[in-house]
Amino acid sequence: MWEYTDLVKEHFLNPRNVGEVEQADGTGDVGSLACGDALKLTIKVDDQGIITDAKFKTFGCASAIASSSALTEMVKGMSLDEASKITNEDIADYLGGLPKEKMHCSVMGREALEAAIADYRGMTLPTAEGEIVCECFGVTDLEIIRAINESNLRSVEEITNFTKAGGGCGKCEDKLREILQRTVEGKLEWIKPMEKPKRMTTLQKIKKIEDVLEREIRPGLRKDGGDIELIDVDGDFVSVSLRGACKSCAKSQTTIKEYVEKKLRELVLDTLIVEEN
Amino acid sequence: MELHHDAVIYMDNNATTRIAPEVLEAMMPFLADYYGNPSSMHTFGGQVGQAVERARTQVANLLGAEPGEITFTSCGTESDSTAILSALQTFPEKRHIVTTRVEHPAVKNLCENLDRLTGHKHRVTRLKVDAEGMLDLDEYEEALTEDTAIVSVMWANNETGVIFPIARMAKMARERGILFHTDAVQAVGKVPISLRDLDVDFLSLSGHKLHAPKGVGVLYVRRGTMFVPFLTGGHQEKGRRGGTENVASIIALGKACDLAAERMEDENTRVRALRDKLEAGLLATVPRSMRNGHKTERLPNTSNVSFEFVEGEAILLHMNRHNICASSGSACTSGSLEPSHVLRAMGVPFTAAHGSIRFSLSSYNTEAEVDFVLAKMPGxxxxxxxxxxxxxGN
Structure with a gap:
């Protein structure tokens, strides 16, 4: 069982500001079902640039819900400039701290806030433009560098705790170490050596695949009364299940190979092999 | 540190069980008064040795085995490692293992690390399961080759309770001269087992899953099966497992096996009915909920239910407020960032895998407890x- 502070428990059991602001001025949508946590933050901003209301909807564990609740309490009444200075550490501190393995929940809060502010200002987030390093959870190098600098991270394990990067298949570990070394160069004396053996599991690429399914593939299938579900990703093998009208369609194999696989190869990775579960 | 035990509704018996009061009573004298070493020459120690032998007979009786086929170990994991590594050393020229995608980490992670542990490269076939958690025996048959040293397949799955056709699978292995191991940690005490009628060579069990304490396990080794010890040391357990016996816990396990035999019927009637009531009630009152695992080919005490679009840890912590204890296959509860490998192997979609809750009952549960859980869960x-x-929305 996790060691949660009383404040985390309190915010989890009695979350503040659940829901969606009506006619929101800014919306921040981060995370996904596949990743196990997601947060939708909506804010209302007045003429002076003050956040007058903030609400959240969160899918996730206790610390994700508590972080979201804390975040909405913190930003209400703040100017956008003040709010944009909030770090994930501030959110964790507000709750009296989070278990280190759960710091990514506070990072999710900060990301949602940034996304909502950017949405209000009609801007694109610079971190979203970085290069994806962790394919399992879709984390970019810019997000990782930022977390290293802001939270003073000194090991790959810490990067995983804060950003989730490296927490799936573990294949990006070398890359994370390299980014860490590059980022902290000249700032510190030593870097902790690798602590854990490499984990070879399956969440790799899931987020990107989910995104492509949602944006590119589902709308087409739904038009025909069908749907598709991502079941598992194991190395290059992507296992999916067709639903609805697609399930009984004689062309389902063609759909999978010619349509789904082709799209995923084009937009995610050209070595992927899509199979029906 | 403040500890709680009052009024807990304990539905997490696949994680561990309470020590039965009768079991506690049986083991206490061996913690307090009879502290002699079973290997000693004097009567004071020797009588303890006799008590250990009696426990061995009790375990053998529950399994339909001979006392000489029972070796006491420290836990299920040790039994699993011992069996598999013994088989690989017995047939050093064979480099193939057959197992499943839904094994407990005790077998799963061992099989993933065999190359490092044995210094040889091994091929591991991990059998698939279908949406209900069942194996395809044709795939199994095809997987068995001349190079296969051992098959290791769990008797019943810890997360879903799904039972595999061990009798048939062991027979198929035996016909091809392949050793067969089953991790029966979840099955022993819940379903009848008669090893003398089966072609199983190794079977693992764990004391704390059947109302004995933590820290004691058993490895059954069929008489005549070649065996290489895992812990080499003194002559304890006829040289099959070095190390001074965990006497009190062994006595406890013996008693727990007697109790399990007595309660087998209750487990398969009353406990099963409670489980069915709980499951049917949850599925009826909570929209977008579903059972994970085959409906009938399943342990009588286990129900794994997914609640879509919510996350398991959050559910468990709300249940915890009402003193209801259960488990989840969500990522957040496992300490990793991924949901249960068992549910993923079954193709349970992510929408549901993150929100899975496992209820595992025992003969100590009551209908009032089930009603209480049913009253709380929908909210x-x-x-x-x-x-x-x-x-x-719905």
């Missing part, structure tokens, strides 16, 4: 769904 799920960005 808990509803309140979390109101918070979920993916929940669009």
């Amino acid at each position: 808990i799920i509803e309140s979390l769904r109101q918070m979920s960005p993916f929940w669009k």
